[in-house]
Amino acid sequence: xxxxxxxxxxxxxxxxxxxxxxxxxxxxxxxxxxxxxxxxxxxxxxxxxxxxxxxxxxxxxxxxxxxxxxxxxxxxxxxxxxxxxxxxxxxxxxxxxxxxxxxxxxxxxxxxxxxxxxxxxxxxxxxxxxxxxxxxxxxxxxxxxxxxxxxxxxxxxxxxxxxxxxxxxxxxxxxxxxxxxxxxxxxxxxxxxxxxxxxxxxxxxxxxxxxxxxxxxxxxxxxxxxxxxxxxxxxxxxxxxxxxxxxxxxxxxxxxxxxxxxxxxxxxxxxxxxxxxxxxxxxxxxxxxxxxxxxxxxxxxxxxxxxxxxxxxxxxxxxxxxxxxxxxx
Amino acid sequence: xxxxxxxxxxxxxxxxxxxxxxxxxxxxxxxxxxxxxxxxxxxxxxxxxxxxxxxxxxxxxxxxxxxxxxxxxxxxxxxxxxxxxxxxxxxxxxxxxxxxxxxxxxxxxxxxxxxxxxxxxxxxxxxxxxxxxxxxxxxxxxxxxxxxxxxxxxxxxxxxxxxxxxxxxxxxxxxxxxxxxxxxxxxxxxxxxxxxxxxxxxxxxxxxxxxxxxxxxxxxxxxxxxxxxxxxxxxxxxxxxxxxxxxxxxxxxxxxxxxxxxxxxxxxxxxxxxxxxxxxxxxxxxxxxxxxxxx
Numbered sequence: 032x033x034x035x036x037x038x039x040x041x042x043x044x045x046x047x048x049x050x051x052x053x054x055x056x057x058x059x060x061x062x063x064x065x066x067x068x069x070x071x072x073x074x075x076x077x078x079x080x081x082x083x084x085x086x087x088x089x090x091x092x093x094x095x096x097x098x099x100x101x102x103x104x105x106x107x108x109x110x111x112x113x114x115x116x117x118x119x120x121x122x123x124x125x126x127x128x129x130x131x132x133x134x135x136x137x138x139x140x141x142x143x144x145x146x147x148x149x150x151x152x153x154x155x156x157x158x159x160x161x162x163x164x165x166x167x168x169x170x171x172x173x174x175x176x177x178x179x180x181x182x183x184x185x186x187x188x189x190x191x192x193x194x195x196x197x198x199x200x201x202x203x204x205x206x207x208x209x210x211x212x213x214x215x216x217x218x219x220x221x222x223x224x225x226x227x228x229x230x231x232x233x234x235x236x237x238x239x240x241x242x243x244x245x246x247x248x249x250x251x252x253x254x255x256x257x258x259x260x261x262x263x264x265x266x267x268x269x270x271x272x273x274x275x276x277x278x279x280x281x282x283x284x285x286x287x288x289x290x291x292x293x294x295x296x297x298x299x300x301x302x303x304x305x306x307x308x309x310x311x312x313x314x315x316x317x318x319x320x321x322x323x324x325x326x327x328x329x330x331x332x333x334x335x336x337x338x339x340x341x342x343x344x345x346x347x348x349x350x351x352x353x354x355x356x357x358x359x360x
Numbered sequence: 361x362x363x364x365x366x367x368x369x370x371x372x373x374x375x376x377x378x379x380x381x382x383x384x385x386x387x388x389x390x391x392x393x394x395x396x397x398x399x400x401x402x403x404x405x406x407x408x409x410x411x412x413x414x415x416x417x418x419x420x421x422x423x424x425x426x427x428x429x430x431x432x433x434x435x436x437x438x439x440x441x442x443x444x445x446x447x448x449x450x451x452x453x454x455x456x457x458x459x460x461x462x463x464x465x466x467x468x469x470x471x472x473x474x475x476x477x478x479x480x481x482x483x484x485x486x487x488x489x490x491x492x493x494x495x496x497x498x499x500x501x502x503x504x505x506x507x508x509x510x511x512x513x514x515x516x517x518x519x520x521x522x523x524x525x526x527x528x529x530x531x532x533x534x535x536x537x538x539x540x541x542x543x544x545x546x547x548x549x550x551x552x553x554x555x556x557x558x559x560x561x562x563x564x565x566x567x568x569x570x571x572x573x574x575x576x577x578x579x580x581x582x583x584x585x586x587x588x589x590x591x592x593x594x595x596x597x598x599x600x601x602x603x604x605x606x607x608x609x610x611x612x613x614x615x616x617x618x619x620x621x622x623x624x625x626x627x628x629x630x631x632x633x634x635x636x637x638x639x640x641x642x643x644x645x646x647x648x649x650x651x652x653x654x655x
Contacts, residue, residue: 101488103655126490127379133488137481141397153389154489156379199485 052115054079054207054238055100059109062095069095070262073109077240077255082233084249084270085242086346087259093242094134096259097211100240101131114206127156128206132213136196140185144176144195147184148202157203170198175224189216197225207238214248226252250342260350273345280338281318284308285330294328295321310338383499386491390503394469400507403465404514410461411453411519415526418442438616441535446527447545448535448619450519451552454512455615458556462511463563463588464581469507470567471580473500474650478575487655497568497647504564509557516553520546534621552618555628562608562635563588565642572649608638 053076060073070092077083087093098104100111102119111118113125138147145167152163171180174194179187187195193216200208210229214222229252232239243249249256250270257267266273284307285291291309295302300321302311311321318335325332394400418439438452454462477483486496532545540548563584570580591607594600604610611631617624 098654102490103484103487105652105654122490123380123492126488129488131488133484134481137484139393139480139482142393146396150389150393151485151489153385154381154486154491156381156489158381160382160385 052079053077054081055111055113055240057096057100057109057111060096060099060106060111061108062092062099062104063107068262070099072263073259075100075257075264075267077238079238080233080236081255082229082239082241082253083255083257084253085240085257085259086244086246086249086342087242088244088350091259091350092262093259094211095262097131097133097209097240097242101129101133101209102126103133127203129209130200130202130205130207131209131211132196132200133209133211135212135215136192136199138184138192138195141183143181143183144187144191144198145171145180147195148199151199152202155203166202170202173201173228174198190218190221193217194221197228201228205232205237207240208232209240211242212244213241214243214245222248246342246346256342258346258349265349266345270342274342281311281313281321281335282308282338283311283321283325283335284333285325286333287330290328291325291330294325294330297328298324300324308334380495381489381491383495386495386499387502390499391506394503394507397472399472400469403468404510407457407461407465407511408514408518410457411450411515412522414439414442414453414456415449415519415522419526438619442523445533446520446523446529447532447540447548449523449526450516450549451615451619453515453519454552454556455612457515458559458612458615459592460585460588462515462556462560464585465511466504466508466560466564467567467581467584468577470504470564470584471571471577473503473568474571474646475574475580476571476577479577484655493651493653494647497572497643497650500568501565501643501646504568505557505561508560508564511560512553512556516549520549535616535619536621538621540621548618548623551623552615555615555618555632558632558635559608559612562638562642565639565646566608569642569646569649572646572653605634608634610634 055075055077057073057075060070060075061068062070073092073096075096085093085096095104099106100113100118102111102113102122102125105119113121114128116122116125118125138144139150142150148167148170149163152158152167155163155166158166168177168180171177174197176191176194176198179191184192184195193213197210197213200210210225213225217225226248229239229241233254241249241253253270255268256270256273258265282305283291288304288309292302292304295309295311300311300316302309304310313321318337322332322335438448438455442449442452474483483496487493491499529542532540532542534540534548566587567580567584570583571577574580588609591609594603594607595610611627611634614627614631617628
């Protein structure tokens with residue numbers, strides 16, 4: 032019944048900008064550590080300008096994929112390209128335009144936040160020596176750390192450390208920003224700020240890759256989604272498309288639910304009772320027909336709306352289904 | 361968080377040739393990092409204190425003048441000579457510390473350079489900037505070398521000052537019995553400090569090679585320390601004399617040659633050459649490991 036979702040390529044990936052090459056792409060990516068297969072057959076496309084949310088349970092290969100994409104780890108097999116340059120060979124071409132927060136923030140505890148960023152800034156090819164202090168101050172301001180800039184990193188809270196990591200990724204105007212679990216350790220306000228930063232980046236045309244296990248986070252900020260499970264991509268595509276790819280349905284809220292189900296059965300329309308109302312299967316019929324059938328039967332209808340598969344449902348379906356089939360690997 | 365929108369629209373693809381940060385900037389950033397670290401400063405401070413402590417202790421103890429054997433080269437008799445001689449004190453201090461203490465500090469810096477950064481997750485920051493792995497190793501090797509020069513230099517400096525305060529410029533007698541002028545004595549101390557720096561750099565290079573293989577600075581420290589101890593033990597085994605030329609510390613005892621007049625260069629040159637070989641091999645190994653390492 033699930034149609035396009037289980038396939039690796041959902042048509043429409045990158046449909047918004049058909050002509051431009053993807054900002055990042057992997058083909059047959061595989062990484063093994065000894066006999067452990069961390070990632071296998073990962074074919075990922077990140078369209079230019081997209082905000083791609085990478086979802087997956089812990090240990091599904093999100094971070095490994097990101098590290099290979101950034102050239103930190105050499106793939107065992109397959110290839111990755113970033114901004115059109117093969118990785119890791121093209122790192123010198125691609126990485127200056129890419130900001131990344133991978134595997135949590137990493138900084139020197141005995142230096143202040145500002146000094147840590149100055150040290151990173153010294154290595155940024157796109158910054159001239161004079162621009163570094165200004166870029167550092169702007170980045171600190173942007174993540175709300177200006178007040179704590181001169182304090183030692185040692186004394187930072189988890190959220191402040193995370194913000195500093197974010198500041199490092201935003202030190203230079205980027206073409207692509209990669210954020211691995213950016214909201215770890217952030218309070219709700221911090222989470223909202225990260226969301227607004229991602230929105231700003233998106234508005235400026237920057238491609239963003241966010242990995243997260245917070246589904247609501249991804250649903251709120253992303254245009255595209257890739258779901259990883261057990262080291263492979265089990266679904267990817269535009270968020271809206273993926274959400275609708277489940278079986279179409281209509282949720283009808285009515286005071287006389289039992290009567291509604293009865294009336295629909297008389298009209299040969301499959302339906303069932305759910306806690307949110309009567310769920311009607313639309314594979315063989317259309318919404319107006321359902322409503323008219325109900326009204327003719329004298330059932331009062333408060334509301335009828337399209338049943339959207341929540342990302343959570345989708346995620347649960349994909350990862351469970353896959354784990355049944357792929358446990359043996 | 362703020363209203364400023366820092367990210368500009370993507371630049372044209374034409375502008376994305378390879379680019380890298382200027383090397384002097386990286387070297388400066390590395391040195392600032394090394395010398396901002398409290399640990400480094402404490403170690404340098406302690407090293408600076410050693411010649412002072414030796415000088416003061418010898419003066420207070422009021423030890424006898426020149427030793428009986430005229431100095432057979434080992435640290436003990438050198439120290440005895442150092443009591444009455446401003447020239448000998450810094451070199452005796454260096455010779456003493458070179459046995460274990462100075463290698464320990466070089467290993468510490470080498471361990472922090474890669475393993476320590478890896479442990480903090482900070483190595484990734486530079487790799488992603490990006491700094492190529494070859495340049496990264498160059499910067500790290502430069503940092504270790506600078507520390508080696510500073511460590512030897514600071515000991516030589518406080519050694520000279522302490523020696524001068526205690527003995528003045530009189531009695532700058534070499535181990536061969538000739539009297540030296542003050543500039544000649546300074547030159548000898550500088551040669552000794554330079555030679556010790558080179559040996560330390562070799563230790564640091566080995567530390568870097570180990571550092572590239574682990575993310576625990578402690579492993580680096582323990583391996584280098586263990587290596588120095590084992591090498592010292594091997595020196596005493598005559599049955600293994602075929603092995604001795606390959607041991608880095610084979611010529612460390614010959615530092616006292618600097619104090620002879622004229623200076624016999626053979627052993628010192630051999631030691632320098634040995635250190636250079638160690639540096640070349642260790643840095644090659646470090647590069648081989650670093651270039652394939654997961655960042």
